[in-house]
Amino acid sequence: MATVNIKINGKPIQARPGITVLDAAKEAGIDIPTLCHHPALANIGACRLCLVEVAKQRTLQPACTFPISEGMEVETESPKAVEARKFVLEMLFSERNHYCMYCEMSGDCELQAMAYRYGLDHWTYPTPFPKMPVDGTRKYFIMDHNRCILCRRCIRACSDLVANHTLGVRFRGAKTMISADMDAPFGESSCVSCGTCLQVCPTGALIDRKSAYMGREVHVEHTASACTFCSVGCGTSIVTRAGRVLRVEGDWDAPNQGVLCVAGRFEPLYDTRERLTSPMLRKGNALVPITWDEALDVLVARAKGNNGKKTAAYATSNALNDALGAFLTVFQGKVHATVGVLEPTLEELDLPAGGTLADLDAADCILVAGGDPLADHRVLGYRIKRALDKGARLLVVADGANGMLPFAHRKFPMAELAEAVKICQGSVAPVVIYGSQLDRADARKLATLTGKARFIPLFPGVNGYRARELGLKDGLRANGAKVLYLLLGDKELPEDAVKEARRAAFLVVHAAYKSAAAETADLVLPAPLWYEQEGTFTALDGRKAVVRPAVPKPADVLTEAEVLARLAERL
């Protein structure tokens, strides 16, 4: 491959043609300071902090957008460049309220870090003290315009990563403001609270309510894990301090490319349900705490004293791989019970799987049928919208409401699915996204695209892919069961399902939270939460998503797999 010869700070460098001065410097281990630049976002040269001196150029040039060319000579820390950089920093600091001593970000602020790096010990210019609004209309995070440096990272994250296009700027010059939908309070705007802007903000302009003032980077720990709230399997970093989860961030290197959604980033931290912390056995009207040995003995006695046919066991397909495996070993292999899962596994549709988020980036036609990714697989929904921004066409086949409908180029009722399939046949790289609202006849129509299209299933369960591989079928039936075991994890069973379950003579509920199901159970087994688990699940693209514990479990809680393994030993 052809290379370009350049010199940065006198050091000869061979770099790939077409890359920027910033990237060439980075590859050569030379650090050029930046503020508006973010590795996951397109460069726009907004902040002018990366200004460098390029020989034969009349003025200083922003390294983040300036492409290299043969024979180019760049000085990154020349007196002229440093002076310009300090000037930029002084201007940024004196524009709005950048008093660090009462700012939530102090210590982790990129603006502050740059000022320290360049020894900024005072500002020359008078500060105008404009009174900017603080927008607290969103539930999970706040926008303080006083701390904003207009780097536009949030706008680029909103548009380029999430394809939501809520954010933009209004007014010009010193009056420029980040705004939602031209001029709406953030909480009433088209914002979906995915929090990607919060994650890229370099200053204290965007503040997470839950973790504000709870600790800086030096105080916290990061645990690389995977989101367990839908089958996309987004990579996460769970941020903890002293055994408490502060917040969840998206993993830039995972297929979700840093993006999460409100259901994975914020909502789990606001769960107020009460935990189950020890095994409990019904004695009369009350559930009485017992030891694990007692609990398992009771369960074994019940299961053994029964013909296997009179035992039924259902697991949520949110359960991790080892838990699902152990579940089958115990209840199918040893007890010979009727087993199943609580959510549809799309097994009966007999359609292909294996399509990935990256396939969407290359798609020219996307067919969504029988599911609504923007409702329950949101990061996938955002990725579809990103593909649309790049020119892909969207066909939505749905009866009734669907979050994807406003973005569809063509809309079809379910009865006209064949019409949409025909359009896909004529495209180059179609992707089919299908959900649980399809029936077998619909699926047969979609199946004609096998070999031509990539297929992405929307599993109602987090680990639906694995449940499907295991051939598990859904549909909770307790009639005739003397013993019914339910592995719920953090799932709340709907009222009618609780009623159905209660028809069993002896009901075992294995769950993380107190619930109507746990309250009516005869035996209750506590389960760990999403940030206490260790294991893997199989995401909708067939990838093993690795879940790691960020916080220790309560003393008397065991992993689901361990409980089931102990049960297997006893049987």
Added chain:
Amino acid sequence: MAKVKVATDWLAACAGCHMSVLDMDERLVQLLDKIELTSTPITDLKHPPKEGVTVGILTGAISNTTNIEVAKQMRERCQILIALGDCAVFGGIVTMRNFFDMNEALKRAYVETESTVDGKIPCSEELGTPVRVCAVNQVVKVDIHIPGCPPSPDAIYYALSELLEGRIPVLTGDNLKYD
């Protein structure tokens, strides 16, 4: 060798920066072998002597006409003026007042405060008149800036030691902090 004369004073300040000076602990005693503190707001003599000092240190922001007077007097009577702490260097936390109308701010402070009964906005002619809050360098020339809320005792000790060695201190690393 004669001791180097140093005077300090505070403007609109919380006293935290002076606490940080005291927090130099035993190093303060060592410094006193080489410097003479002619006047400070926490000793008997409050004003820098007419004959002048080598180093003047001001903490706090400019927030009223009295502050301006004190800053000007210090400037006239010292050779090297140090602005110590975020308020003196940038205006600091006191500038929060600038985001409000002055009457609004005075009413909030003297009348509406939760613990105040029958409050009244002070209006004696002896008192300075409030002005828009700013850094000391917006009123007089400042030679050395030591930001921090408060600056660390290490930063203060470093700056004074450098001056005693005849060098202008340049703050780097942990000595340069805004919080």
